[in-house]
Amino acid sequence: MKTLADLKKIREQAQKNMSLRESNNRIKIVIGMGTSGIAMGAREVMKTFLNELANRKIDDVLVTQTGEKGLSSMEPVVDIIEEGKPTITYGLVNSEKAKRIVSEHIVNGKVIEEFVVEAK
Amino acid sequence: MYRNHILFSIDDSSLKAGVKDVENIFKSELAKLNLLDEVNVLETGTLGFFGKGVCAKVYPENVIYANIKPADIPELISEHFLKGRILKRLVLQSKNTSQIDLNYSKRIVLEHSGIIDPENIDEYLGVGGYEAWEKALTSMSQDAIIKEVKDSGLRGRGGAGFPTGLKWSFTAPLKAPQKYFVINADEGEPGTYKDRLIMEGDPHKLLEGIMISSYAIGATKAYIYVRGEYKLSIERLNKAIKQAKEYGLIGKNIFDSGFDLEIGIKVGAGAYVCGEETALIESLEGNRGNPRVKPPFPGVEGVWQKPTVVNNVETIANIPSIIKNGAKWYSEFGTDEVNGTKVYTIMGDVEVPGLCEVDMGTTLREIIDNYGGGMKEGKKFKAALVGGAAGVFLPEKLLDAKMDYNSLKEYSAVLGSGAILVMDESADIVEMLGSILKFFKHESCGKCSPCPRGNEILNKIIKKIIAGKGKEEDLDTMINVAEAMAKTSLCALGQSPIMPIKTAINNFREEFLAKNKSKK
Numbered sequence: 001m002k003t004l005a006d007l008k009k010i011r012e013q014a015q016k017n018m019s020l021r022e023s024n025n026r027i028k029i030v031i032g033m034g035t036s037g038i039a040m041g042a043r044e045v046m047k048t049f050l051n052e053l054a055n056r057k058i059d060d061v062l063v064t065q066t067g068e069k070g071l072s073s074m075e076p077v078v079d080i081i082e083e084g085k086p087t088i089t090y091g092l093v094n095s096e097k098a099k100r101i102v103s104e105h106i107v108n109g110k111v112i113e114e115f116v117v118e119a120k
Numbered sequence: 121m122y123r124n125h126i127l128f129s130i131d132d133s134s135l136k137a138g139v140k141d142v143e144n145i146f147k148s149e150l151a152k153l154n155l156l157d158e159v160n161v162l163e164t165g166t167l168g169f170f171g172k173g174v175c176a177k178v179y180p181e182n183v184i185y186a187n188i189k190p191a192d193i194p195e196l197i198s199e200h201f202l203k204g205r206i207l208k209r210l211v212l213q214s215k216n217t218s219q220i221d222l223n224y225s226k227r228i229v230l231e232h233s234g235i236i237d238p239e240n241i242d243e244y245l246g247v248g249g250y251e252a253w254e255k256a257l258t259s260m261s262q263d264a265i266i267k268e269v270k271d272s273g274l275r276g277r278g279g280a281g282f283p284t285g286l287k288w289s290f291t292a293p294l295k296a297p298q299k300y301f302v303i304n305a306d307e308g309e310p311g312t313y314k315d316r317l318i319m320e321g322d323p324h325k326l327l328e329g330i331m332i333s334s335y336a337i338g339a340t341k342a343y344i345y346v347r348g349e350y351k352l353s354i355e356r357l358n359k360a361i362k363q364a365k366e367y368g369l370i371g372k373n374i375f376d377s378g379f380d381l382e383i384g385i386k387v388g389a390g391a392y393v394c395g396e397e398t399a400l401i402e403s404l405e406g407n408r409g410n411p412r413v414k415p416p417f418p419g420v421e422g423v424w425q426k427p428t429v430v431n432n433v434e435t436i437a438n439i440p441s442i443i444k445n446g447a448k449w450y451s452e453f454g455t456d457e458v459n460g461t462k463v464y465t466i467m468g469d470v471e472v473p474g475l476c477e478v479d480m481g482t483t484l485r486e487i488i489d490n491y492g493g494g495m496k497e498g499k500k501f502k503a504a505l506v507g508g509a510a511g512v513f514l515p516e517k518l519l520d521a522k523m524d525y526n527s528l529k530e531y532s533a534v535l536g537s538g539a540i541l542v543m544d545e546s547a548d549i550v551e552m553l554g555s556i557l558k559f560f561k562h563e564s565c566g567k568c569s570p571c572p573r574g575n576e577i578l579n580k581i582i583k584k585i586i587a588g589k590g591k592e593e594d595l596d597t598m599i600n601v602a603e604a605m606a607k608t609s610l611c612a613l614g615q616s617p618i619m620p621i622k623t624a625i626n627n628f629r630e631e632f633l634a635k636n637k638s639k640k
Contacts, residue, residue: 001368004254004375007245010367014246021125021179021235033204046123047158054121062180063123065204 016059025062027106032077033065041094042076048098049078053106061106074117080105091117122160124201125179129234131166131320132352137173138190145190149197159201165233165321168222169474172212177234186212223491227477228453228461229437233321238356241363244324250369252444256332257377260443265336266292269439271447273459278304278432279510279536279612281525290419291427292337300428301339303330303436304400305346305353308392309508310559311539314463315433317475319346319353322437323360329436330383331370332443337429340380345400347388357385392563396611397430399565410567411611432536434463454480458524462535466492468542469499481524484514488542499544503627506531508539509556510616513549515627531619549628550635554582556620564613571614574605578617585635595625595632 002010031037031046042065049063071077074091078101081087088111090101097115104110111119128134128143143161150156167175173187183206188196192210199207224231236243244250256265270285291299303326307315319326326344334342346354361383364370370381391409393399398412401423422428438460442450451459458480464487467473471493478487484504488494495501504514506523512531514521521527525535543552561575581598584590602618609615625632 001366001371003368004258007250007254007367010242011245011248011251014242018236018243018246025180031204033202035203038202050121050123050158064180065123 019059026060026082027062028079028081029061029063029106030066030079030081031063032071032075032079034075036072037075037077040075044095045076045078045093045098048095049102052099052102056102056107058102058106071117077117086119088119089117090115122158124159125162126159127162127164127177127179127234127237129165129167129175129177130163130352131170131317133170133172134166134174135352139174142174142188142190142193145193146197149193150201153197153202155197155201162237163239164236165238166317166475167234168230168476169212169472171473175212181206184212185210223476223478226453226461226479228441228450229318229325229434229463230321230475230477231441232325233317236322238321238323239359241324241360241367244322248444249324249440250328252440253328253331253369254375256335256443257375257379262292262336262338265332265443268447269336269442272442272450273447274435274438274442274450275458275460275525276432277434277438277462277536277538281535284431284435287419287431288333288337288429290417291429294420294427296427298341298424298426299337299339300423300426301330301334301337301342302397302400302404302423302428302430303342303344303346303433304395304397304430305344305350305433306388306395306400307347307350307433307537308390308395309510309537309539311465311467311505311508311541312537313465314475314538316350316353317463317465318433318437319350320356323353323356324364325437325440326357326433327360327364327370327383329439331381332439333429333431333436334381335379337427339429340382342381342383343386343404343423344383345386345388345394345404348390354385354387361385391565392559393565393611393613396613399611400430401428410565411613413610434538455522455524455526457526462523462538464491464538464540466540466542468504468540469496469544469547470494470542471496481522481527483520483522484540485519487523487540488519492540492542495542495544499546501542502545502547503543503549505541505543505552505620506539507535507619508537509559510612510619511537511539512619512623513552513627514623531623549624549631550582550586553620553624554586557582557617560613560617568608568610568614570605570608571610574601574609574614575617577601578621585632588636590632590636592633595629599625 031042033042076093078090078093104112128139147161175186177184196207199205232247266285266288274284275281305315330342372380386404388394394403394409396411399409403409418428454460460480461477462480463477465475476491505511506514557578561579564572564575566572581594598621602621606615606618
C-alpha cells in the first residue's frame with residue numbers, strides 16, 4: 001500500500017531512470033569507442049562521465065558513443081555537442097580530465113582550452 | 121547509470137521467433153564483456169510491425185533492429201555496444217521507405233508501447249501513469265468525469281461507435297446495490313489484434329482507464345473479459361493488477377477517498393459471438409454464450425441483472441489521456457467532426473504488416489503507403505477488407521475516402537475492429553467472400569432462427585457460384601437473404617453478413633459473373 005506521496009517519489013525516480021529514452025537533451029557527450037579508444041581507456045572515461053552526471057543529478061546531458069574519428073594518437077577522444085555552438089573535441093581524456101570537463105564545461109559552460117583538439 | 125537501453129519487443133510474433141532465447145544469449149554475451157552495468161536489457165510491447173522476427177529498439181540512438189538471430193548477437197554487441205557503430209545490416213528497412221513511420225507523436229492509446237516495460241508499474245508511473253486516476257479520484261466528481269468524456273467526443277472503438285460519455289450517463293445515475301464495469305477484450309474479429317497490442321504493450325493504461333470509468337459510473341467491481349488465446353495479455357494483465365493492488369491503486373478505500381474497486385479477469389473460450397456484449401455477459405455469468413434479447417439493455421440490467429457498462433479496450437485506453445489533458449486537448453486529434461485516433465492493424469499484400477495509430481479520418485491510401493510500407497512487390501491494389509469478417513470490401517475508388525464514422529457512413533461499423541486486409545490484383549474476391557460466409561455459418565450460435573438458417577442459404581449459394589454453376593439472380597438472392605437477416609436477427613452476428621456481401625457484389629459484380637464463364 002502506497003500513499004500519494006510515495007507514488008510521486010516512485011514516479012520521479014522512474015522518470016530519471018528512463019530519461020535516456022527521451023531526446024530533449026541539452027548537450028550530447030560522444031565518446032570515441034573504437035578499438036584504439038577502448039585500448040586507451042575510453043570505457044573508464046565513459047563510466048566517469050556517467051557517474052559524474054549521476055552524482056550531480058544532471059539529467060539533460062546524453063552520454064553516447066561512436067566509432068573511431070581518425071585521431072588515434074589523441075584517444076580517448078570526446079566530443080561535446082551543444083546546439084547552436086561549435087562542437088568541441090577533447091583529446092587524451094582520462095578520468096581526471098573527464099571530471100573537469102563535467103564541472104567546467106558541462107556545468108559552467110566554459111571550454112577547457114588546454115584539452116581541446118579541435119573546435120568546429 | 122546505464123548508457124544504453126535495449127528493449128526487446130515481446131509479442132506473439134516475436135515469441136514464436138524465439139525472442140526469449142535471443143534475449144538470454146544477449147545477456148550472457150554482455151556479461152562476458154562486462155557490459156551488464158552499462159547496457160540495460162528490457163522487454164517491451166510490440167514495436168509496431170510483424171513478420172520481422174526478433175526485434176529490438178536501442179536507446180539513445182533510437183535504432184530498431186529486426187530479424188535478430190542468435191548468431192548475430194556477438195557482432196551486434198561488438199559493433200553497437202562496444203564500438204558504438206550501428207550495425208546497418210540488421211536495421212529495420214523496407215523497400216519504399218528508409219525508415220518506417222511509427223507516428224509516435226500522434227499516438228494516444230499506444231503512446232508507450234515499445235517505449236516502456238509493460239511488466240513494470242514504475243515505468244508506467246515514470247511516463248506520467250496513474251496521474252489521471254489520482255486527479256479523477258481526488259479532485260473530480262463523477263459528473264465532471266462524465267462531462268469531460270462527453271465533451272471529448274470519444275466514441276466506442278468496438279464497432280458501433282456509440283458515444284462513450286452518453287453510454288455512461290445512462291448507468292451512472294441508477295441506484296443499485298452493485299454496478300459492474302466490463303471490458304470487452306474478446307477480440308474475435310478475424311485479423312483484428314489491436315486490443316491485444318494495447319494489453320500487451322501497456323496493460324497499466326487499460327487498468328487506469330478501467331479505474332476512472334468504474335469510478336465515473338459507480339461500479340465497484342470491474343471485469344476484463346479477454347479471449348483465451350491471448351496468453352501474454354492475460355499474463356501481463358494479471359501482473360499489472362497485482363502491482364496496482366500492491367501500490368494501493370485498487371482495493372479498499374483507495375487514497376482515503378472511500379471508493380473501493382476490484383478488477384478481475386475472465387478468460388473467454390473462443391466463441392465469436394461472445395464479443396457481442398449480451399452474449400459476453402451471459403458467458404461472464406458462467407452460462408452458454410448466447411445473446412440476450414434487448415431491451416433491457418446492459419446499462420440497466422447487465423451482469424447478474426445489475427447495471428453494467430461494457431466498453432472496448434481501445435475506448436477505455438483513451439480515458440486516462442482525456443482526463444489528464446482535458447476534452448479540448450483530445451478534440452485536436454482527428455477531424456472536425458470525429459475526434460481522436462484509431463488503431464489499425466494492417467495485413468495482407470503490404471510490405472510491412474503491422475499496426476499504426478493515426479488520426480481519425482486518415483485515408484486508406486495514407487495508411488497503406490505510410491504505415492504499411494506500400495503494396496508488396498509494387499503490385500496493384502485491388503481491394504481492402506476493412507473490419508474483419510463483419511467488414512466491408514473497399515475498392516480502389518474508396519482509397520482516398522476518409523476513414524471516420526461520417527465519411528464511411530453505412531460502412532462505419534467496420535472502423536471498430538480496425539483490421540485492414542489489403543489485397544492485390546491476384547486476389548479472388550469471390551473465394552474470399554466464400555470463406556467469410558463459412559466463418560459466419562460456423563460461428564452462428566443458433567439462438568434465433570434467421571442467423572443460422574440464413575447463413576446456411578448463403579453458404580449454399582456462394583459454393584454454387586464458386587463452382588461456376590451460379591446465375592446472376594443468385595447475387596440478388598444473397599443480398600435479399602442477408603438483408604432479411606440484418607433486420608430480424610437478435611444480435612450483430614446475424615446482422616453482419618450483409619456488409620461484406622453487399623460491398624463485394626456491388627463493387628466486384630463482374631468477378632462473380634466471370635466465375636460462371638471461366639468454369640463453363
